[in-house]
Amino acid sequence: MTEQEPIYRGKAKSVFRSDNPDELIVKFRDDITAFDGAKKDELAEKGIYNARVSAYLFEYLRANGVPSHFVRMEDERTMIVRPLKMIPVEVIVRNIAAGSLVRNYPFEEGAPLDPPVIVLDYKDDARHDPMINEEIIVALGLMTADEIASVKKTALRINDLLRERIDEIGLDLVDFKLEFGRHGDEILLGDEISMDSMRLWDKKTRTSMDKDVYRFDKGDVMATYAAVAERLTGA
Missing domain, CATH: 3.30.200.20 (Phosphorylase Kinase; domain 1)
Known part of the structure; x- marks a missing residue:
């Protein structure tokens, strides 16, 4: 390389x-x-x-x-x-009410969301990543309606898989962000899936085990990241 x-x-x-x-x-x-x-x-x-x-x-x-x-x-x-032409839409899957969902809507923090809620945000720091709906995505030419449906279906499949695995290590997958991009005719999952892009709570203590520890000065960030990595990967 x-x-x-x-x-x-x-x-x-x-x-x-x-x-x-x-x-x-x-x-x-x-x-x-x-x-x-x-x-x-x-x-x-x-x-x-x-x-x-x-x-x-x-x-x-x-x-x-x-x-x-x-x-x-x-x-x-x-x-x-693989190189992807990234689609500037963040696909956020929420299993438990937290973060901006609680700040912006009358949800109680910690309330389970069944079925999970999918939120779509337009990826643009200058605009503070505003929420976007499917009609606007189509109007902007970012994805077709069929592509949006496929991406949402994939996101829910990923959610099922991640929740199962993360549950095994004693954590709740509160919510997480996915990004997708085009590789030829395919739309593939891209970016990363990590403590930076997931909200994780310890099942017993409800302690944050993700970037919220950094955002809100909740403790030792690197000890938290190391603990999640060790519990998940064994290394």
């Missing part, structure tokens, strides 16, 4: 071209941000834990018939992926 200047630098990951035109290099950095970048820090090994958990979950989903951009890990913080 050949690294040069990144072709994309996000809040916590950098993307590089590789020698293979159908593969990209993703480096998980140690940066952590919250509130649209208003709060930011660098925490040693944070990128390693997110890469480890993301790779584990991508492999778990692949084994259960859900394809993604994930190809393999190159080292502990370097992921090889």
Whole structure:
């Protein structure tokens, strides 16, 4: 693999071209941000834990018939992926009322959501990722109605799989964010699935085990990330 200047630098990951035109290099950095970048820090090994958990979950989903951009890990913080043309829509699956759902709507925090609620947000920091509906997505030419239905179906399948696995390690999957992109004629799961993109609560104590620990100064962020990685992957 050949690294040069990144072709994309996000809040916590950098993307590089590789020698293979159908593969990209993703480096998980140690940066952590919250509130649209208003709060930011660098925490040693944070990128390693997110890469480890993301790779584990991508492999778990692949084994259960859900394809993604994930190809393999190159080292502990370097992921090889298929190139995707990302769709600027965040697909958020909510199993328990928390976060913005409680702030913006008359839900009680901790209330179970059955069936799960899918929220679609337009990915744009300058606009603070506003909620978007299916008609606007179609009007903007981001996805067709059939593609939206397929993505939502995939998101619910992913939810079933993740909830089952995360339940086994004593955590509740409160909610999580997915991003998708186009690879040729396919729409594939992309980005990452990690403590940065999931809200996790300990089943017994209801303690946050995700980026909320950083957002709201709830404790030792890296000890939390390390604990989730160890419980999930055994490493």
